[in-house]
Amino acid sequence: MLVTDTPAKPLRIPATVWILGLVSMLMDISSEMIHSLLPIFMVTVLGASATTVGVIEGIAESTALIVKVFSGALSDYIGKRKWLTVFGYALGAATKPLFALAPGIGWVFTARFLDRIGKGIRGAPRDALIADVTPAAIRGAAFGLRQSLDTVGAFSGPLLAIGLMLLWQNDFRAVFWVAVVPGTLAVAMLVFGIREPAHAIAGEAGVAKKPFPISRAALSQMPRAYWWVVAVGAMLTLARFSEAFLILRAQEGGLQIALTPLVLVLMNVVYASASYPLGALADRMRHSTLLALGIVPLIIADALLGHSAQPGWVAAGLVCWGLHMAATQGLLAAMIADCAPADLRGTAFGVFNLGSGLSMLVASVIAGVVWDRFGAASTFHVGLVFASLSLLLIPAIRVPRG
Numbered sequence: 001m002l003v004t005d006t007p008a009k010p011l012r013i014p015a016t017v018w019i020l021g022l023v024s025m026l027m028d029i030s031s032e033m034i035h036s037l038l039p040i041f042m043v044t045v046l047g048a049s050a051t052t053v054g055v056i057e058g059i060a061e062s063t064a065l066i067v068k069v070f071s072g073a074l075s076d077y078i079g080k081r082k083w084l085t086v087f088g089y090a091l092g093a094a095t096k097p098l099f100a101l102a103p104g105i106g107w108v109f110t111a112r113f114l115d116r117i118g119k120g121i122r123g124a125p126r127d128a129l130i131a132d133v134t135p136a137a138i139r140g141a142a143f144g145l146r147q148s149l150d151t152v153g154a155f156s157g158p159l160l161a162i163g164l165m166l167l168w169q170n171d172f173r174a175v176f177w178v179a180v181v182p183g184t185l186a187v188a189m190l191v192f193g194i195r196e197p198a199h200a201i202a203g204e205a206g207v208a209k210k211p212f213p214i215s216r217a218a219l220s221q222m223p224r225a226y227w228w229v230v231a232v233g234a235m236l237t238l239a240r241f242s243e244a245f246l247i248l249r250a251q252e253g254g255l256q257i258a259l260t261p262l263v264l265v266l267m268n269v270v271y272a273s274a275s276y277p278l279g280a281l282a283d284r285m286r287h288s289t290l291l292a293l294g295i296v297p298l299i300i301a302d303a304l305l306g307h308s309a310q311p312g313w314v315a316a317g318l319v320c321w322g323l324h325m326a327a328t329q330g331l332l333a334a335m336i337a338d339c340a341p342a343d344l345r346g347t348a349f350g351v352f353n354l355g356s357g358l359s360m361l362v363a364s365v366i367a368g369v370v371w372d373r374f375g376a377a378s379t380f381h382v383g384l385v386f387a388s389l390s391l392l393l394i395p396a397i398r399v400p401r402g
Helices: 015-035 038-045 050-078 082-101 105-133 136-167 172-178 180-193 224-239 244-252 262-282 287-307 311-339 342-374 376-391
Strands: none
Touching: 015 082, 015 105, 015 136, 015 172, 015 180, 015 262, 038 050, 038 105, 038 244, 050 082, 050 105, 050 244, 050 342, 082 105, 082 172, 082 180, 105 136, 105 311, 105 342, 136 172, 136 262, 136 311, 172 180, 224 287, 224 311, 224 342, 224 376, 244 262, 244 311, 244 342, 244 376, 262 287, 262 311, 287 311, 287 376, 311 342, 342 376
């Protein structure tokens, strides 16, 4: 009797990852309808300077990243990911009406701050949940898929904003009200569509509760490769300040107000199209090599955007910016998942985002000040220097493959 080996069944990305990707897509539609217009709204309607835009964006985006260290650690401590993720998305959805009602910069700052706290709360538990439910062999593809769906929302939102701005004759506030709808749908899908994995990370019956993970003892368990990934992520964030400055650069080149969301549309179409294939490629090639290759487009983007604000130069810069994001964002998440102990993944993602958050605050403030004092081109030249420096850190990374 002949015995033949049954071919191994190909691994499939879990349904939980698909649902989390769709939730991210809906929330990004909501957020980017607002964020693609917000820099112009602050400058033209509320009279803000580039420095003010930089400070608000820097504080908001860095808050999102910094809060992730606490939400990630908390998800490790309680052994649950879903409801922290739900709370974060719900807080983000609840802030959308504040943008429509804002009479001045103070309201915008409050809304952005609370919205980014929500993003920070949900980010690390969501990424840790993806790592929990996905086999190590296809984690790059899973993170790439989630990022790709997220980025579909990131260009769909600005497209919808353009259509509504043209239809309603540049009525910013009316567009902001429409953004409430997809945010609410995202929360509903998450509540009813996701189940916590059957196994708990901590707090199982009969198991003593562990100390809260943000401690010297817990962080000492992180391998050296993890800290090098954190360092590269922080340096790249210094090079990649708030996207608000991409929008302002395009307007400087003559793009009319209703069409300024096209900046994020173009960048995110490239980002979404390339995220999944590059994520899958990360499962088949050396991570540090792909990361280095992914930094090169950012260097080119800064050079192009620094050279000219004319539409052709800006468009080419945005394509390169999107390629950089596609090549590095899902990859960095997969590298963190591969480095970190399974019971500290939430903490690992949180600490990674803490470093990136502090860098985002510094980067956006520097970008705004340099823009006002030395001109827009100098802002992108500074980013080019930081991007080049990040390449020097790549050889130190030695990430184990799961």
